[in-house]
Amino acid sequence: MGKSTGFLEYERKDATSEAPLTRIKHFNEFKTPLSTQEQSRQGARCMECGVPFCQFGGFVGSMTSGCPLHNLVPETNDLVYTGNWEQAYRRLAKTHCFPEFTGRVCPALCEAACTCGLHDAPVATKENEKSIIERAFASGWVEACPPKIRTGKKVAVVGSGPSGLAAAMMLNRRGHSVTVFERSDKIGGLLRYGIPNMKLEKWVIDRRVALMEEEGVEFKIGVDVGKDIKATQLLKDYDRVILACGASNPRDISVPGRDAKNIYFAVDFLGAVTKALTEAKPGSVGDEDSRKTYMVPDKKDSLCNFVKGKNVLVIGGGDTGNDCVGTSVRLGAKSVVQLEMMPMPPKERAASNPWPEWPKVLKTDYGQEEAAAVYGKDPRVYQTTVSEFIKDEKGNVCKAKIVSLTPQKDEKTGRTAMVPVEGSEKLMDVQLVLIAAGFLGAQKYVADAFKTATDGRSNIAANDVDYKTSTDRVFAAGDARRGQSLVVWAIHEGREAARAVDESLMGYTNL
Template sequence: MGKVTGFMEYERQDKQAEAPVERIRHYNEFHTPLSKEEQEIQGARCMACGVPFCQAGQMIMGMASGCPLHNLIPEWNDLIYRGNWKEAYDRLKKTNNFPEFTARVCPALCEAACTCGLNGDAVSTKANEYGIIENAYEMGYADAKPPKVRTGKTVAVVGSGPSGLAVADLLNKRGHKVTVFEREDKPGGLLRYGIPNMKLEKQIIDRKIRIMEEEGITFVTGCNVGRDKKAASLLKEFDRIVLACGASNPRDIKVPGRDAKGIYFAVDFLKSTTKALWNHADAKEERAGKPKEGEYISAKGKRVMVIGGGDTGNDCVGTAIRHGAKSVLQLEMMPKAPDERADTNPWPEWPKVCKTDYGQQEAIAVFGHDPRVYQTTVKEFVKDKNGNVCKAVLVKLEPKKDEKTGRMIMAEVKGSEYTVETELVLIAAGFLGSENYVTKAFGVKVNERTNVATKPGEYLTTADRVFTAGDMHRGQSLVVWAIREGREAAQEVDISLMGYTNLNIQ
């Protein structure tokens, strides 16, 4: 695959990021793609390794190694090296419904497992994927292809995040009539309102939704199933139901003063900015406009504190800086990860190393230091006379063994409390599982984590004709895992409808 000696002849190149001090002036994607010629050279670096871990998607030490979708990466790297871009797109679409999304927001598990990266730099697989799908749109390869035959079967998909869209896409291609219900004003789920514009511009979602509509999928927005529309009604109208509502319950911080004004969940903060941007979109260019003050939760001129160190926390940091925050502090409960792989974390395991993401890079550029403070959490919020948060009492943490369970926990360090000033607090502490008004409406059982319960490796719930997929099923996870779950669920739904399936998902 690729050029036999390509990995020795060519250096890794990737999409170039705009400088932090420049990109914080706007809310658009800020990477410049490689040219077609440069991308073909990057395809040549794929080294014909005997075992392509990049596409394995296997669990090693509890972490995914390689692509969970089992993308045929060496094949399409070879095809773009040889200039066969149409064939590369065909290979990519065999395993991935939405490369336009994963090429932008996936953390590139494939690259972390790349054999070329064992003793050098990994193949720029994510950039290659981006090149393939964007070329496909430009050349018309990605245009709508409606199914030629309909089965007469009907399926309702509740939720239009990546798993729900994947279910809908495959079942529609099979010939079933699919209707997707979304409680928000536009389809996309977390892709639209959980991921900032800087990582995924929303016209990219709209472009794909239009194609799915042309292929015969119906989208019903502003419909909250379980409240606006009864579960019994859906079960009567459709042959099968797929619940793909995501892990929608944000984890809270239960400390004194939590009821102060100025404390928000991260998802509400990010969603308000996205909506404000698209309230003033440029219809001609289909790009986000400038948000107007008063239409969103603003960080302008405020001391911002972000609680949580994951992707969502980083997104809050980057968004707050674009608002014009006075300062940004990001709290992480866990110790700082090492800067390089430890001997106990060998390739091809996912590298457990410290990652400085775009938001933190921007904070360093603007404020002169990394916003993260490790092994720290909030002990109390302090309100001013008007009930607004004005301070937070923080406390240091240390790893200790819990005497009752024997597990390692992060325990408070006595006497380590200190106070910081803050006017805006954003809680980015993850999500706890499905929302019970949906699960109760359909009568499906949930497990101890409030994820919808199924048999291991299956997607049928405890309710007849009702399936599930995505974060609602597996818990908070990556977009690429949500797509995989949607694909597998679609295959199971198809078998239940037809007695067999010809959906080839791997």
């Protein structure tokens, strides 16, 4: 696959990013794709390694290795190298519903397991896949595929995130009639209101949804299942129900002063920003050239005033925390500090974290790059957490008491916990706090409505073989079942749940 000596002849290259001080002036995606010639060279770097861990998608020890969708990575890379773009798309579409999403937001599990990455930079598979799908859309190869025959079976999908959309696409193409219920005002779940525009512009979602509607999928927005419509009614009207409603129960910070004003969960903050930016009517669906340019709001705008000139504290060091940093920088924050409880990761793999495991190494993402460019230093502070919030006379948060942490091993359990360092408390001025500490599981009222059992992490209980819950004819997939995870895992779960539902309806499955 690829050119046999390509990994020796060509260096890895990624799409060019707009300079941090320029891109913070807008909320649009900021990467310029590689030329066709350069993209071909990136495909040529695929090294015919013999054992492609990139497409394994299983566990090595306790860590995932490779793509859970089992994309045929060496084949698509080879087709990019040889210029067979349409065949590359056809091959990619066999295993992947939405490369346009993962090509933008996936951390590239495939690249982390790339054999070329053992001693050199891995093959730019994520960039190759994004180029494949965008060329396919531009060339008209991505077409609506409505089923020729309907089975007469009806399936309700609760939630329109990547898992729900993947399940709906697969089951609809099988011939079942699928209705997707979404409680928000637009389709997409956290793709829409959890991932900022600069990572995923929303016309990308609209383009795919329009295709699915053309194929026959029905979308109902503004319907909160379990509240606006009873679970019993859904089970009466549909043969099967898939709960793909996400892990939307945010983890809170329980410290004195938590009731102060201007302390928000990250997902609420990011969703509010996206809604404010998309109030104006966008360009034509799927028309990249006519899409709206989402500029930083004017200083008189209420959204901008909400953040502008404030010292912002972001609690949480993951992707969502980074998104909060990048968003706050764009909205004119005076300063941004991002707290991370754990120690700073090493710059290179530790001996206990060998290839092809996911590399637990230091990564500086776009938001942190932007904060460093604006404020002169990396916003991250490691081994630190908040022990108390302090309010002013109006009840607004005005200071945070932070404390340093140190790892301490419990001799009885063998587990290591981060414990406060005595005498390390400090006060810092803050006027806005964003909690990005992850999610605990599906919201309780959904499980209660369908009377489904939950596991110890408050996820809807269902295994990864048949995806059945404890309630007859009800299945679960995505973050609602496995807990907070990646978009690529959500798509995998949606596809697998669709197989399970199809088999339960038809007695066999060809999905």
